Amino acid sequence: MKGYISKISGPTIHAEIQGLKLYELVFIGKKKLIGEVVKLEKNKAIIQIYEETKGLSIGETVTASGKQLSVTLGPGLLSQIYDGLQRPLEKIKIQTGNFINISGIVDPIDFDKKWKITPTKKEGDNIKYGDILGFTYEGSFKHYITTPIGISGEIKMINTDSFSLRDSVCELKDGTKIYAFQHWPVRLQKHYKTKKAPLIPIITGQRILDFLFPLARGGCAIIPGGFGTGKTILEQTIAKFSDVDIVIYAGCGERGNEMADLLCEFKELKDHRSNEILLKRTVFIANTSNMPVAAREASIYTAVAIGEYYRDMGYNVLLLADSLSRWAEALREISSSLEEMPGEEGYPTYLASRLSSFIERAGTVTTLSGKEGSLSMILSVSPPGGDFTEPVTQALLRTTGCFYMLDSDLANSRHFPAINWFQSFSLYKDVLVKYFNEHISADWENIISRCVNILKKEDALREIIELVGHEGLQDSDRLLIACGDKIKADFLSQNAYSEDAYSSPENTFKTIKNFVVQYDDLVNKLNISKEK
């Protein structure tokens, strides 16, 4: 199917073409730019182009592809770095040099690499959608090969040796060939059997998070903060230390230098649990701010689809996206080029529903093959002017489970992570406290309330000090101030560049318990000396 461009305006084109489907992927012009059909009229399609449109002319061809915007899923995804459309940046570097000057589709995984399969099914077995056929090793991870959607039947032949992605791994009686890779439309949630309530925490190694605002496996947290409050550093630290199996890191509209820094670090740093370099458990999606805007919009979907793929193998996956505000801005830019009616602050009115359906892709699930996997999300938000009343933060607050509010006052006094301990919250707290009570210490819940209590009282005292000065305080109040200072300086703050960057939950608990016990001791002594 072919047609012609009749109108170009920014990243949106109109084409005279018939027979396209909504959200179908199309190729445009000589350079085969990637586009997606966003609106259909009689004899006309409105197409959103995912690449730079400079140089595109009227009359160039539009070709249908017959499929939707999809990711290619198969062994070889780990340690890759992709752009927002899952094009491998390392490979593009070899093709076009240090600057990205490429259009069209590039194979995201190596189709020639040989993998060794260990089949779990045999000839004569009946299989259906989602069933595991066998596995291969991707680094130290078992990479399960599952039956793609729409396929079922009896196995005639199954590969028991090595294979490349070009070879079929399995053939059915009806002649259907099954390959070790599959395409999945990024905007569609991958199927699972059942979703379950989150019960187990992700240990991030960050004291303030694990202790005060724990995140559950399968949950979602947002980190809003003005510039310079340390969103990116916090996300990167969590990416390094969290006790999850696979990390998907989506740099969505952020800085190139930061991405380069992270890549370098991940090539060197070792996972403190498996002792393998971090890169081996990570997939990067890098659509920096100067890369095409529409691909930025697609990038978080590409990331989440890859995340769901590994979740379906029974892994605990953590998706980190930096930042959702840049994604929303891309959505706004696209919406305005489609001449849609704007909502609040120019964002399209479907901003909130898009965000909530994205966040709902997180969760702990029983997969089609009966395994247990989870996909958790930590999303940073960059509110303009650090003002949290803006639409993106507000829309996210309604669906998220944890809110880690970054405070510019704390950041200015170099207290990092600059998470405000009064404003932030975790909805999973009540459930997860039980876990910590059982697994770390029965005192966990009690110490939390003591700690929060001290911080609250200390904060109230600070206001009094502002009026009367330190001199007007009683000894017991000074003690409280000192204890609050200590908790803030040695417990709540944590230097991401030092040995202290990771703290196990046992250590976290020990530290805070010591502070509380010391404080109680001193209060007792003070009382005794008073009585005397």
Added chain:
Amino acid sequence: MKLYEQQNKSISCISGELIYVSNVFSASIGEIVYISTENNLVMEGEVLSIDKDTALIQVYGSARGISANTTTITFTNLLKQAPLSLKILNRSFDGSFAPIDNMPTYIPDKWASITGFPINPSARIPPEEFIETGISSIDGLNTLVKGQKLPIFSCAGLPSKEVAAMILSNSRLRDRNKKFAVVFAALGLTFYEFSFYIDIIKSMKTNYVTFINMADDPVLQRLLAPRYALTVSEYLAFDMGMDVLVLVTDMTNYCDALREISNAREELPGRRGYPGYLYSDLSSIYERAGRISGVEGSITMIPIVTMPEDDITHPIPDLTGYITEGQLVLSKELHSQGIFPPIDVLPSLSRLMQQGIGEDRTRNDHRRITNGLYKFYAKGVNLRKLEAIVGREGVPADDQKLLEFATSFEAQFVNQHHERRTIIDTLEIGISLLDEYKLTY
């Protein structure tokens, strides 16, 4: 290199700097067109959008003199490009790349599209090489590194140009033998500021290239000048292996120009009337700074942003801060006390500092000194609020010490007038201040 040209006389509408041309046979987005009037005046323009056979063209400069009947439009089938050659060094151009130094144009070795291509994130290497600016509050507390983009946030009336000039003329790389060049893009500059900068740049004895768009030059050229400057910088850095320092002043004028043009194009306005794509547009400029693995050169960028109404949450400084790797904030209060450079170290930040300091780069105790100075100065400044209420006497003795420390820190560490300090001087001043007040760090 022009494959073919296509001429057209059917202008259907002229509105401001926008021209609608009908009966266009073929045109592409971003294509350059020449507009020739009956008295042989030739102007340049760019195709913004095309609907069937009607093209919308933006004129670079003023559309004065264009008539709907007699003007000819020539389609070049080319995107906007910049001529590149090493002969560009030590030359000055206006915002349309025309020489303003009374010298002829040169023969280019190559042409490159001025919008450039994004650097592949996997080809970048993180910036880590320390640049000594000679300013204590930068070198010591907000270290600049090669490949970084670090803006100066200023307010009207503050000496941002003197600070920029000081950085320009005092900056040194550790490796003195490397080829170094300054590229200066001036956007909407008044003549007074212009003459100040030109004197500084000419006195520097390093290679320079300037693109000057004066306050009364066409607004659209304000959008072109930084792109020319960066295309030239990319050529010098990544093709010729030079370390390039790009100074852009003033980004506020750039953003206002963008707003004006966007409004003329009848685009939907975003915050404060700026277009919704301001962030993407700014990053297409700022993100061209960096280093590339396996390539000698680098681009370091210092944009100057004047904060409208002194408001750091205004969209221009706000979005700039989200893209750049930190910011240097100038303070009215310090300036009024006669402190120069009046850099307020508390809201200032260099995100790439951690990589650029320490053993082998500056000195192994750098981080410790920085943290100490920062902590005690922040505490001291905080105590000033208390002091304002209860008076110096009401403040406990220990805290009085911090108050005095904060004042000395401003007077001795931040304040250095025009003297150049090496990083060792800076660190020693820091240590002696901390020791003087017996602060353990």
